[in-house]
Amino acid sequence: MKIVKQNFSRSPELNAIVSAESMSRDPRKTPGHWSYGTVQAVEPSRKLLLLKLPVEDEEQLIRWMPQTRFLSDGAEVGSTVLHGGQRIAVEYLTDDGSNFALQIDIIGEPAFTELDAS
Numbered sequence: 806m807k808i809v810k811q812n813f814s815r816s817p818e819l820n821a822i823v824s825a826e827s828m829s830r831d832p833r834k835t836p837g838h839w840s841y842g843t844v845q846a847v848e849p850s851r852k853l854l855l856l857k858l859p860v861e862d863e864e865q866l867i868r869w870m871p872q873t874r875f876l877s878d879g880a881e882v883g884s885t886v887l888h889g890g891q892r893i894a895v896e897y898l899t900d901d902g903s904n905f906a907l908q909i910d911i912i913g914e915p916a917f918t919e920l921d922a923s
Contacts, residue, residue, distance in 0.1 A: 837896040837907045840865055844891045854887060856895065867895050869906040877911040890915030 845855040845864060856865045869875075875882045887893075892913035897904045 837898050840867070840895050840897065840904075841912075842893065844887060844889050844893055846889060847887045849884065849887075852884070856893070865904060867897060867904045867906050867909075869909065873906045874908045875911070876908065882911070884909075886911065 840856060840858060842856040842858045842865070845857045847854045852869045854867050854869070856867055857863075858865055869884060873884070875884055875886065877886060887909070891911050894910040894912055895904075895906050896908040897906045899905075
């Protein structure tokens with residue numbers, strides 16, 4: 806399993822970009838990078854999620870910020886709806902190897918098999 810090294814301190818340049826982006830951005834015209842995958846783990850106290858990418862054995866750590874937008878079916882939701890197994894698309898900025906989410910779109914819920922109650 807390959808995990809990208811993360812440094813969670815943000816540079817002043819990223820702070821300025823994130824502040825400008827959060828105040829006046831059109832979500833269809835943003836300069837961020839996108840990743841798609843399945844949520845492996847969520848740690849709300851650290852505002853952190855582990856994303857399993859479609860590439861075999863590759864994972865990505867993503868940190869969200871107060872300005873991060875969370876969307877599900879086009880509606881804004883809170884970070885509390887994140888859980889393992891969801892398929893998501895994440896728009897993020899990278900600063901010194903760390904990934905900071907601008908927007909997290911929940912695009913699919915995990916498929917659970919029903920248990921036989923008999």
